[in-house]
Amino acid sequence: MNGTPRATLELRGVSKNFGSVQALREVDFEVRDGEVMALVGDNGAGKSTLIKCVAGIYSIDDGQILFDGKPVTIHGPKDAAKLGIEVVYQDLALCDNLDVVQNMYLGREARDPIFRLREAPMEQRTAETLKSLSVTTIRSVRQPVATLSGGQRQSIAVARAVLWNNRVVFLDEPTAALGVAQTRQVLDLVTRLAEQGLAVVLVSHNLVDVFEVATRISVLRLGRNVGVYEKGKTNQQEIVEAITFGTPAAEEPGVVA
Amino acid sequence: MSSAAPAEIQAAAEDQDSIAAIVRARWAAIRSGDVGSLPVIIGIVAITLFFSSKTSIFFTAVNFQNLIGQMAGPTVIAIGVVFVLLIGEIDLSIGFLSGLAGVAVAYYQQAGTGHDYPGLIALALAILTGIVVGFTQGSIVAFIGVPSFVVTLAGLLICQGLILKILGTEGVIGIQDKQINDIANYVLSPNTGWAVAIIFTVMLAAAAFGSYFNRRRAGLPTGNVVLTVVRVAFFAGLAFAAVHVCNQAQPRPGVPLVGLIVVFLVVLAGYVAGRTTFGRHVYAVGGNAEAARRAGINVKLIRILVFMISGAMAAMGGVILASRLNGISLESAGGGTILLDSISAAVIGGVSLFGGRGRVSGALFGGLIIGMIANGIDLVGYTDAIKLITTGAILLAAVTLDTVLRRRQAAAGR
Numbered sequence: 001m002n003g004t005p006r007a008t009l010e011l012r013g014v015s016k017n018f019g020s021v022q023a024l025r026e027v028d029f030e031v032r033d034g035e036v037m038a039l040v041g042d043n044g045a046g047k048s049t050l051i052k053c054v055a056g057i058y059s060i061d062d063g064q065i066l067f068d069g070k071p072v073t074i075h076g077p078k079d080a081a082k083l084g085i086e087v088v089y090q091d092l093a094l095c096d097n098l099d100v101v102q103n104m105y106l107g108r109e110a111r112d113p114i115f116r117l118r119e120a121p122m123e124q125r126t127a128e129t130l131k132s133l134s135v136t137t138i139r140s141v142r143q144p145v146a147t148l149s150g151g152q153r154q155s156i157a158v159a160r161a162v163l164w165n166n167r168v169v170f171l172d173e174p175t176a177a178l179g180v181a182q183t184r185q186v187l188d189l190v191t192r193l194a195e196q197g198l199a200v201v202l203v204s205h206n207l208v209d210v211f212e213v214a215t216r217i218s219v220l221r222l223g224r225n226v227g228v229y230e231k232g233k234t235n236q237q238e239i240v241e242a243i244t245f246g247t248p249a250a251e252e253p254g255v256v257a
Numbered sequence: 258m259s260s261a262a263p264a265e266i267q268a269a270a271e272d273q274d275s276i277a278a279i280v281r282a283r284w285a286a287i288r289s290g291d292v293g294s295l296p297v298i299i300g301i302v303a304i305t306l307f308f309s310s311k312t313s314i315f316f317t318a319v320n321f322q323n324l325i326g327q328m329a330g331p332t333v334i335a336i337g338v339v340f341v342l343l344i345g346e347i348d349l350s351i352g353f354l355s356g357l358a359g360v361a362v363a364y365y366q367q368a369g370t371g372h373d374y375p376g377l378i379a380l381a382l383a384i385l386t387g388i389v390v391g392f393t394q395g396s397i398v399a400f401i402g403v404p405s406f407v408v409t410l411a412g413l414l415i416c417q418g419l420i421l422k423i424l425g426t427e428g429v430i431g432i433q434d435k436q437i438n439d440i441a442n443y444v445l446s447p448n449t450g451w452a453v454a455i456i457f458t459v460m461l462a463a464a465a466f467g468s469y470f471n472r473r474r475a476g477l478p479t480g481n482v483v484l485t486v487v488r489v490a491f492f493a494g495l496a497f498a499a500v501h502v503c504n505q506a507q508p509r510p511g512v513p514l515v516g517l518i519v520v521f522l523v524v525l526a527g528y529v530a531g532r533t534t535f536g537r538h539v540y541a542v543g544g545n546a547e548a549a550r551r552a553g554i555n556v557k558l559i560r561i562l563v564f565m566i567s568g569a570m571a572a573m574g575g576v577i578l579a580s581r582l583n584g585i586s587l588e589s590a591g592g593g594t595i596l597l598d599s600i601s602a603a604v605i606g607g608v609s610l611f612g613g614r615g616r617v618s619g620a621l622f623g624g625l626i627i628g629m630i631a632n633g634i635d636l637v638g639y640t641d642a643i644k645l646i647t648t649g650a651i652l653l654a655a656v657t658l659d660t661v662l663r664r665r666q667a668a669a670g671r
């Protein structure tokens with residue numbers, strides 16, 4: 001532990017139950033500045049739950065979350081945002097009735113001291129951000145999100161996460177609804193964010209994408225750690241096996257690598 | 258696409274702001290279910306034509322003045338309804354809560370009782386009553402998660418019970434306080450009316466052109482400037498026309514103060530809903546409460562505040578209704594069609610029952626339609642039975658339209 005660079009965000013022994021369903025069982029997880037950590041696992045493995053625990057949507061039942069090596073408690077989305085943790089949710093979490101600008105700034109609107117909205121700067125920044133992400137198919141940033149296609153909505157959700165100065169960005173299957181070109185954009189963006197020094201966590205079922213952008217790969221299975229793999233020292237075959245069967249080390253919960 | 262020169266893109270952008278393009282876009286929006294204020298305009302014209310053909314009194318200055326007084330109460334209550342509907346909830350307590358506030362204002366000014374406060378204090382206490390009830394209901398909805406339908410139904414009964422208890426022995430409290438009676442009955446002098454119209458126009462123009470130049474300076478699309486001018490001119494024209502008509506009314510020419518109060522509250526509430534972070538969060542909670550929560554919005558707080566607004570507006574409306582009758586009685590306190598009239602006003606004004614869609618100004622236009630119908634039916638001399646059936650039918654039509662349009666928008670959306 002001493003020789004390795006310190007994790008930006010670290011989970012130690014985190015558990016989360018939904019009634020009798022144990023979604024996470026003593027899960028360890030970490031991501032460092034400047035790396036893309038892929039988080040993979042079968043449906044129901046607990047990937048989204050892990051993200052929501054870090055984002056303050058769910059409270060954890062057991063374990064610890066450390067940020068820059070210090071234990072933190074995350075009680076709500078505001079706490080997570082304050083630490084610089086940004087999330088693109090699998091279900092996007094957009095308000096259909098609001099327009100693109102309003103969604104991009106939701107909960108963090110630019111305002112003057114008497115709570116009046118400052119629309120012009122918000123609209124400008126939105127347009128700039130979308131342009132920098134090469135999102136060109138959206139006609140107007142003032143159209144309601146309900147009128148956008150699935151991929152366009154996904155682009156908005158991704159753009160929202162990069163609008164702010166963050167430390168850690170989670171992307172929960174950000175390319176699931178995207179076309180070839182848009183997928184390319186998002187993968188490039190993921191790489192670029194890491195190059196800028198951010199810690200990036202990418203959840204994806206597409207191992208080709210994962211192997212292209214990730215530096216390390218964490219595998220979850222049935223809410224437990226299977227292991228963390230260096231991209232250079234593993235292959236798709238091994239990851240697929242870890243996802244579907246787990247590895248011997250993970251069969252015994254007591255053993256932590 | 259890739260061969261498009263910058264000049265062409267520029268031209269296309271300017272093209273978007275041309276009148277023809279705007280009309281085309283508007284027409285497309287209507288066809289996809291976003292009808293805007295079209296049903297309201299059609300409704301107002303149709304109702305005017307119908308009742309004018311039935312009775313010559315309907316389309317007169319004095320009746321217009323009277324209509325303002327008649328619609329004021331339900332319209333103010335409907336402002337609160339708009340907020341509640343925007344977060345996708347319902348408040349059924351507003352009818353009897355308005356009655357309770359009417360009782361409160363009468364009670365607190367009652368001479369020789371030891372609680373005969375000055376009019377404005379009694380008014381403040383009445384509104385405080387509404388806020389407290391709203392806070393209680395909102396907290397139960399937000400923290401415990403009981404459906405607002407049930408919470409406010411209980412609130413309705415409790416308010417009704419309180420009214421019965423307070424008015425019980427006498428059955429009526431008269432209002433002697435001049436300040437309170439003036440709320441619904443004072444008429445501005447004709448010149449004050451003109452001054453108000455001028456101030457209104459200046460503020461309207463300042464808001465519209467302020468935002469126009471703001472956007473232009475920021476290099477953002479501004480919309481068509483001609484259309485902005487036309488819109489300002491239209492609403493300024495309406496204001497001057499209304500003042501002119503009221504100034505013709507005999508025997509007491511002038512704009513009723515209560516009309517000014519209604520417009521002020523609509524503008525203020527519209528500002529809060531449309532231009533502040535709080536308003537933005539109200540729409541967000543109604544559109545997708547989970548997304549709002551994940552964005553760090555305090556959804557519970559928003560819900561509670563909205564029910565407090567609803568309570569305050571119901572109370573203000575109740576005070577107006579009591580002031581209009583110079584007192585409060587078991588018969589007038591919150592019963593009858595007040596609840597349905599207020600909800601109908603908001604829904605007819607284009608506020609969706611499904612949350613997140615609509616504007617505060619809808620309360621004014623919806624209130625106008627509801628008021629015109631009630632007024633016309635009274636003038637023609639139809640019975641209460643007809644009044645109830647008509648109000649019910651119109652509410653049903655508005656809700657049906659809302660549902661159909663929503664489905665249509667959803668179908669066109671994706």
Ligand SMILES: Nc1ncnc2c1ncn2[C@@H]1O[C@H](COP(=O)(O)OP(=O)(O)OP(=O)(O)O)[C@@H](O)[C@H]1O
Nearest residue numbers: 018021023041042043044045046047048049050090
């Ligand atoms: N709100 C909830 N209430 C109850 N159970 C839940 C809830 N959220 C998740 N679960 C359960 O927790 C487990 C992990 O779910 P999670 O959504 O984290 O999986 P995932 O790895 O993201 O899967 P996918 O790849 O399908 O998105 C599942 O068994 C799921 O049924």
Ligand SMILES: [Mg+2]
Nearest residue numbers: 047048049090
């Ligand atoms: Mg998931």
